[in-house]
Amino acid sequence: MSGDVQIGIQAEKQQDHTCPFFVQLLNHGDPSTPNDYPLHPIFPASYRTTSENLAAPTEDIAACVQKELDLRRLQIIITRLWIVGRPTPPRSLHHQLLLSRDIFITEQIDMHLVWTSGRIFIKPVPRFLLVPRFWIDHLSCLPCCTCTRSPRRASSAGNTLLNDGLCDRRRLWRSALGFLFSYTALVSHESDFAIAQEKKLIPTEVSWADWTSLVKQVLATDHLYQKIDARFIYGELRLSRLNKIYRFTRSSFLHGYMSQWNRYGDFFQNNLAWLAAATVYIALVLTAMQVGLATDALAENKAFQSASYGFTAFSILGPLIAFSLIILTFCYMFINNWISTLAYQKKRFNDIQRAQGV
DSSP: OOHHHHHHHHHHHOTTOSSSOOOOOSOOSOTTOTTOOOSGGGSOSOEEOTTSOEEOGGGOHHHHHHHHTOOHHHHTTGGGHHHHSOSSOOOOHHHHHHTTOEEEEOOOGGGTTEEETTEEEEOOOOGGGGOHHHIIIIISOOTTOOOOSSOOOBOTTSSOBOOTTOOHHHHHHHHHHHHHHHHHHHSOSHHHHHHHHHTTSSOTTOOHHHHHHHHHHHHTSTTHHHHSOGGGGSOOEEHHHHHHHHHHHSSOTTTOSSOSOSSHHHHHHHHHHHHHHHHHHHHHHHHHHHHHHTSHHHHTOHHHHHHHHHHHHHHHHHHHHHHHHHHHHHHHHHHHHHHHHHHHHHHHHHHHHHHTTO
16 A cells, blocks of 8 residues: 555544645655654754754754744734735735735745735745644644634634634644645646746645645645634735734834834835925925915915915924924934843843853
């Protein structure tokens, strides 16, 4: 009996869909031993721990998988995702190119399918998610687990399913299945598959025939939308709206979801641009008012004269106040970044000394 058939029978016996597919997409050497797979080739070379240290994934597989599938930044605003995107699968890769969006690689799953003007961020498929046995060994609930397998509580935004009552493994399982579900939409045609392999989104050894088998098996999962993480009910997410939500609801006014300003020069360029445009508009309005006051119909109109007086005062004070606010914001950013950098440097060196036993 072939390895694919053995895994297929085992997957069918799992009542809770331990692995959503059983096709073998990666060649690990000996096809007669599908349950034996090397860990090193299917993981990144290194990953960052929570203390910002670098570690080999095989030293702590659970921590590495958590890092790869961590959706907490989106889960804490899940009830507001309807503002950011539509509850529909993402558009395919060839359609993204038709929309004049460049595909940018990201290894953060919480940046997967986030888009902004002219670009969309897409996370490549991790190799470990293409190994059926890995799902059974590292993503499925343990035999003693008593977590709720199918949470059904809806959010105030609609029918968004939340991750209440789940163990850590089950949360990661739902994230992984939702991630694969997004790829069933991204790579739906052979042209999409060619783009995905060109952009290194899918391993080169995966064939089109194997990919179609994987998609068929994932989409055949019973009650699929109840089993994926709620983030993946929504497809593409608009970055500008994510930034606004984070600024006004998560006390992250300066940085938002993704920092817009990597340099102080970018901060001034972005903010002075809209101030310059507003100044040009004010100049046009003042010119029109001046022409209006030169006419007999408006020269004696008290309401128009009052409006002209008020707008003239605003045109003098408005840009000055706006520019002052920009300068104050810059000063706050500079001081805040300076204090944060010094605090982080002190903490980081203390962590290094403790790790070295100093």
